[in-house]
Amino acid sequence: MDDLCRGIRIFCVGRNYVEHARELANPIPERPLFFMKPGHAIVAPGAAIRFPCHGSDLQHEVEVVVRIGKEGRAGAAAEALAFVDSLALGLDLTLRDVQSEIKKKGHPWEIAKAFEQSAPLGGFTTYSSSIALDDIAFSCTVNDQVRQQGNTRDLIVPIPALIVELSRIWTLCPGDLIYTGTPHGVGPLRPGDTVTVTSPLLGSFFWRIVERQE
Numbered sequence: 120m121d122d123l124c125r126g127i128r129i130f131c132v133g134r135n136y137v138e139h140a141r142e143l144a145n146p147i148p149e150r151p152l153f154f155m156k157p158g159h160a161i162v163a164p165g166a167a168i169r170f171p172c173h174g175s176d177l178q179h180e181v182e183v184v185v186r187i188g189k190e191g192r193a194g195a196a197a198e199a200l201a202f203v204d205s206l207a208l209g210l211d212l213t214l215r216d217v218q219s220e221i222k223k224k225g226h227p228w229e230i231a232k233a234f235e236q237s238a239p240l241g242g243f244t245t246y247s248s249s250i251a252l253d254d255i256a257f258s259c260t261v262n263d264q265v266r267q268q269g270n271t272r273d274l275i276v277p278i279p280a281l282i283v284e285l286s287r288i289w290t291l292c293p294g295d296l297i298y299t300g301t302p303h304g305v306g307p308l309r310p311g312d313t314v315t316v317t318s319p320l321l322g323s324f325f326w327r328i329v330e331r332q333e
Contacts, residue, residue, distance in 0.1 A: 124190055124292035127158035129238055130285055131182075131211055135275050135300025142303045151276045151284045154228055156211075156298075160238035164324040168236045170310050170331040174214030177308045177328070180301035181259035181267050181316045184209040185278055186243060187295040192286035199279035202291055205243040206250070208257055208316040208324060211298050212237040213305075238298070241316060241324035250320065252278045257318040261308065269302030 133152035134140040140147050162168055170177060188204025211232070218231035244250075252271060259267040271278065278299060285291060308314055308328050315325040 124294075127161070127294050127296065128289075128292065129156040129158065129160060129296045129298065130289075131156060131232070131298040132276070132281060132300045136269065136273055136302045137275060138273075138303035139301055139305065142305070147275065151281060153285070153288075154232060156233045156238050160233060160235060162236045162239040162326060164239075164241050165326070166239075167327050167329045168212070168239065169329055170308075171214055171234050171236075172331045173230065173234070174217040176214060176216040178213050178215045178305050179259055179261065179266065179308055179314050180211040180213055180305050181257060181269070182209050182211055182298045182301050183207075183255050183257060183271055183278075183318075183321070184240060185282070185297040185299060187282075187291045187297070188293055190290065190292050192290055193279075193282045194286070196279035196283055199282035200248075200252075202282055203246045203252075203278070204293070205245050206255070206321055207243045208241040208318055208321050209296075209298055210239040210259075210314065210316060210326070211301060212239065212308075215305075215307075239314075239324075239326050240296070242322060244321050255318060255320055257316065257321065259304070260315045260317070261306070261312050263315075266306050267302055267304035271299070273302065274300060
């Protein structure tokens with residue numbers, strides 16, 4: 120098993136809030152829709168994010184992020200909580216114009232979702248049984264204007280069930296991250312913008328968007 124647990128894996132969940140699926144005119148999936156980002160997509164709080172050079176419509180998607188604390192597979196929701204080490208807020212940055220084009224062709228999403236600096240990540244809050252995973256409020260603002268507001272109570276597939284579904288496919292490893300999905304209100308980011316994610320439980324973190332580097 121040692122060879123499995125090298126580096127950081129970022130598991131992301133698409134269309135896990137009903138209103139977000141509807142705002143992009145997407146069907147609601149019957150099972151969790153997983154995709155991945157590389158570990159080097161992470162951006163620390165307060166850092167600058169370079170506008171990607173291969174697209175023009177960069178959009179924010181705020182998400183609650185779960186960090187896995189042990190190796191193994193959760194066979195049922197009751198076992199899943201033992202895998203949760205800590206929680207954070209993150210952004211699943213998406214090049215919407217690129218995504219729209221490749222979806223029409225049925226191509227994979229990586230160039231629209233998994234580019235460098237596509238997974239800004241806030242600081243972690245240690246998980247304890249006193250935290251209700253199904254009642255975490257969070258929001259995203261751009262230049263102090265509220266764009267997204269969500270609560271994990273509205274997840275189509277809740278966090279324990281996501282851990283179980285991932286466990287059907289992958290052996291989970293310490294340090295694995297799960298970006299659990301974004302609520303409605305996604306929108307564009309441009310150079311000069313400051314994007315901030317906030318939760319009463321998980322804290323507040325920001326990033327600055329800077330000009331692309333050709």
